[in-house]
Amino acid sequence: MEILRYVFLVFHLFGFAAIMGGLFFQLRGKDPVTGSYMVSSTVVQLVTGAGLIWTRISLDLPVDTAKMWVKLGLDVLIAATAVTGMRNKQPWAFYGVGTFTAAAAVVAVAWT
Template sequence: MEIVKDIALVLHFLGLASLLGGFLVQIKPPVKVVNAAMFHGVLTQLVTGLLLVGVEQALDPEDVNNTKVGVKLLVLLVIGALVVLGRRKESVSTRTWGLIGGLTVLNVVLAVAW
């Protein structure tokens, strides 16, 4: 079960890299878009995050902080909604683009500092 957890964690980090990388490559261009990297990153984060919680719950149910998981899931669902809605458009506002990046960084801070 530990190997599943380790693989899921690596994939979770790759999802983060994809989501944040898709955001960061657009710092200079004036027109902001939701690119495929952001879309696939948020989906990877969602699936692997749920898998990580499930595996941890199976290994040590007392060790899971359900409040933290709930808050992080809520933030990720907002990011996901912004990404899915933004993907349907040719471009997104700088505000929407900034929200996606800011909420992604917030989720990292919650994971590390909480």
């Protein structure tokens, strides 16, 4: 189970890197848009984040439930914004995905 927790953690970090890497790559262009890579990366973030919560509870490790609910809520918000941006090609959604992803990273690192 401990190995599964690390697998979830690594893929959660891969999802974050894919979102932010794609975001910075898109910023180089004239018209940044939310692409399918953002949607698939947010799904990875959402699934692996829920998996991390489940494995921590299964291993009887301490879980800060308030932090986990905030992180899970941000992951849902990121996914919804990415899907909206991909369907409607709205520029606000592109910047929203980046802002919410950065906020989720701050919550993950700074909230102790």
